[in-house]
Amino acid sequence: MSATTAGTAKGRGLPERDRLLHLLQEYGIYAALLLLVVVATGLDGSFLSAGNARVQLFQVSPALLVALGMALVIGTEGIDLSVGAVIALAAAVVPLYLGYGLGVALPLALLLGAVSGLVAGAMVAFARVQPIVATLSLMIGVRGLAELVNGDSAKPVTDSGLLALGGDCFLGVPWMAWIAGLAAVVVGLVVRRTTFGRQLVAVGDNPRASRLAGLPVRRIQVGVYVVSGVLAALAGVLIVGHGAEADPANQGLDMELTAITAVVVGGTPLSGGRIRVLGTVAGALFMQLLTAVLTQHNVPVSYTQITEAAIICFAVYASRERGTR
Amino acid sequence: MSSTAAHPRAAAPAPGTPPPDGGRAGRFETVAARIQQQGALAVLVLVCAAASFGSSTFPSWSNISSILANNSFVWLLALGMTFVITTGGIDLSVGSLYALGGVLAARGAQTGTWLAVLLPIAVCAAWGTLQGLLVAKARMAPFIVTLAGLLGARGLLQALTDQGSTTYLVPAHSAFLRLAAGVWPPVLTVAALFALGWLLLTRTRFGATVTAIGGNENAAGLMGLPVTRTKVQVYLLSGTLAGLAGAMSGSRLGSGVTTIGVGYELTAIAAVVIGGTLLTGGSGSVGGTVCGVLLLAVINNLIDQYASQYGSAFTDTVNGGFLAVVVLLQTLLSRAGRPA
Numbered sequence: 001m002s003a004t005t006a007g008t009a010k011g012r013g014l015p016e017r018d019r020l021l022h023l024l025q026e027y028g029i030y031a032a033l034l035l036l037v038v039v040a041t042g043l044d045g046s047f048l049s050a051g052n053a054r055v056q057l058f059q060v061s062p063a064l065l066v067a068l069g070m071a072l073v074i075g076t077e078g079i080d081l082s083v084g085a086v087i088a089l090a091a092a093v094v095p096l097y098l099g100y101g102l103g104v105a106l107p108l109a110l111l112l113g114a115v116s117g118l119v120a121g122a123m124v125a126f127a128r129v130q131p132i133v134a135t136l137s138l139m140i141g142v143r144g145l146a147e148l149v150n151g152d153s154a155k156p157v158t159d160s161g162l163l164a165l166g167g168d169c170f171l172g173v174p175w176m177a178w179i180a181g182l183a184a185v186v187v188g189l190v191v192r193r194t195t196f197g198r199q200l201v202a203v204g205d206n207p208r209a210s211r212l213a214g215l216p217v218r219r220i221q222v223g224v225y226v227v228s229g230v231l232a233a234l235a236g237v238l239i240v241g242h243g244a245e246a247d248p249a250n251q252g253l254d255m256e257l258t259a260i261t262a263v264v265v266g267g268t269p270l271s272g273g274r275i276r277v278l279g280t281v282a283g284a285l286f287m288q289l290l291t292a293v294l295t296q297h298n299v300p301v302s303y304t305q306i307t308e309a310a311i312i313c314f315a316v317y318a319s320r321e322r323g324t325r
Numbered sequence: 326m327s328s329t330a331a332h333p334r335a336a337a338p339a340p341g342t343p344p345p346d347g348g349r350a351g352r353f354e355t356v357a358a359r360i361q362q363q364g365a366l367a368v369l370v371l372v373c374a375a376a377s378f379g380s381s382t383f384p385s386w387s388n389i390s391s392i393l394a395n396n397s398f399v400w401l402l403a404l405g406m407t408f409v410i411t412t413g414g415i416d417l418s419v420g421s422l423y424a425l426g427g428v429l430a431a432r433g434a435q436t437g438t439w440l441a442v443l444l445p446i447a448v449c450a451a452w453g454t455l456q457g458l459l460v461a462k463a464r465m466a467p468f469i470v471t472l473a474g475l476l477g478a479r480g481l482l483q484a485l486t487d488q489g490s491t492t493y494l495v496p497a498h499s500a501f502l503r504l505a506a507g508v509w510p511p512v513l514t515v516a517a518l519f520a521l522g523w524l525l526l527t528r529t530r531f532g533a534t535v536t537a538i539g540g541n542e543n544a545a546g547l548m549g550l551p552v553t554r555t556k557v558q559v560y561l562l563s564g565t566l567a568g569l570a571g572a573m574s575g576s577r578l579g580s581g582v583t584t585i586g587v588g589y590e591l592t593a594i595a596a597v598v599i600g601g602t603l604l605t606g607g608s609g610s611v612g613g614t615v616c617g618v619l620l621l622a623v624i625n626n627l628i629d630q631y632a633s634q635y636g637s638a639f640t641d642t643v644n645g646g647f648l649a650v651v652v653l654l655q656t657l658l659s660r661a662g663r664p665a
Contacts, residue, residue: 129653
């Protein structure tokens with residue numbers, strides 16, 4: 001591990017080139033987000049309108065929830081590929097229990113997300129299976145399970161509470177965005193202000209030293225996957241509410257890639273040991289707005305994908321650690 | 326499968342594992358390591374035997390040839406993946422490159438058979454080389470580089486086909502159509518490539534370097550092995566094989582289908598892992614990957630025969646659960662196989 005301790009230092013005392021790189025790592029995503037908004041507004045004045053802002057918030061909220069859980073997992077040097085499948089599972093379960101009201105269906109979906117995370121976490125922590133494989137097998141299995149539960153067709157959802165949660169606004173801002181924002185604040189506080197947060201960053205930085213220092217490494221590892229599962233399930237419920245239908249075959253597809261991208265572009269290193277919550281929020285917003293701008297100006301999907309690929313590469317290149325792997 | 330390959334970690338403990346206590350591996354460890362290496366073969370034999378007793382259609386020639394011929398070129402993705410994973414890396418781009426290869430082959434076939442074969446291989450090889458350079462030279466995480474590769478190659482494919490609206494058909498008289506037709510041409514091609522891959526990994530300096538890098542990259546570098554060059558080469562190999570597999574699919578389907586290949590990288594990784602190659606690198610086996618792809622193919626075939634009424638969701642659930650169980654066993658056995 002090289003200069004990752006410079007979380008708060010402003011890169012003083014570094015050579016000029018390294019200092020620039022350091023500034024780019026620390027503030028690059030915010031600058032990029034600002035630049036994107038300026039350019040988009042220049043191209044189309046209505047980009048900054050309240051209506052468009054609301055549309056974008058609806059779109060980004062579920063992705064942000066998932067990305068926050070992913071940031072915690074990546075902070076422990078793990079990865080969670082199962083989040084898209086957990087969204088599908090939540091979407092499959094919600095219509096079955098909406099008859100008893102949202103107060104039953106929502107906790108149940110969250111519980112299933114927690115169970116899925118528990119399985120992933122147990123595989124990683126106790127069997128020491130590689131995170132990518134553990135969550136890959138869940139990604140395949142859980143999505144299959146979701147489609148089994150649901151059957152073949154998408155199911156319309158009419159529960160007024162759920163539709164309000166996914167589609168209505170409070171003080172002009174979507175409920176979804178309030179929830180995602182609250183989750184971001186809580187995750188940020190957990191990372192900065194709680195023992196659990198400190199410990200999980202330590203585990204990501206050096207698992208072996210953490211174990212030797214007496215940290216409950218396994219409990220922490222299980223914990224982050226459980227949180228990731230719960231947040232993904234919550235995102236799944238919101239997606240169902242927003243679309244007014246449950247479609248496990250299509251909902252949550254590629255969400256793991258979207259979430260990982262948001263986290264990485266936000267400056268959280270894949271090698272663990274540092275979590276940037278605000279960066280993750282900015283990263284999720286940046287990717288969402290970029291897609292929106294490109295789509296709005298009729299750029300074909302293919303070029304949008306190529307652009308996103310290039311941006312991911314650039315972000316990782318800028319945030320890589322020099323010297324050691 | 327020489328016995329030295331069974332204990333790559335005995336020679337080079339990975340960071341994070343305690344060094345061996347100098348004692349030789351006991352009998353239990355040897356058996357555990359052997360099962361971990363040969364587990365896929367054992368399960369494959371068991372499944373095939375059980376299926377043959379339980380069903381008259383399974384062992385029939387028509388069924389076996391359909392298992393072999395229908396998607397054997399997809400197994401090439403797993404062959405390339407074996408090399409990448411053995412170095413401790415991962416290549417998520419192969420599914421997209423496979424689809425890209427198919428479209429490029431169909432596009433090239435408009436001009437001539439030689440271009441139909443060369444174009445996909447050249448483009449995918451270049452793509453793999455670029456990824457390899459980013460991983461090896463720029464020291465970026467393979468997961469992210471190839472994730473970007475997955476998106477980018479898919480995007481390039483969409484751009485080539487006007488967002489999937491243009492389908493290039495291979496001209497009906499083209500010799501290219503005969504490249505992967507029938508049962509034997511594709512199966513023999515794939516078998517020959519796997520044999521070459523096995524030789525490459527077990528009998529050449531390149532293969533030894535690949536294994537050494539996965540075992541302990543720093544040590545490999547200090548020993549003077551060409552670490553950077555070899556890492557670039559494995560991504561080049563993986564991309565090339567994906568392009569070739571795509572070309573064969575283009576020949577078999579007679580057109581460039583833009584929607585294929587999604588999720589194939591996961592199947593390839595699953596096959597490699599089931600075959601006993603450790604994702605931590607340093608222990609890869611082409612023979613194991615053969616067993617892995619055959620096992621997945623046989624299980625899918627059985628599910629198709631007996632559980633097709635439950636639909637593809639059931640297949641996915643079984644596959645996911647199966648993969649989880651296998652990976653758990655592999656990990657436990659590989660730990661038992663190392664003197665701790």
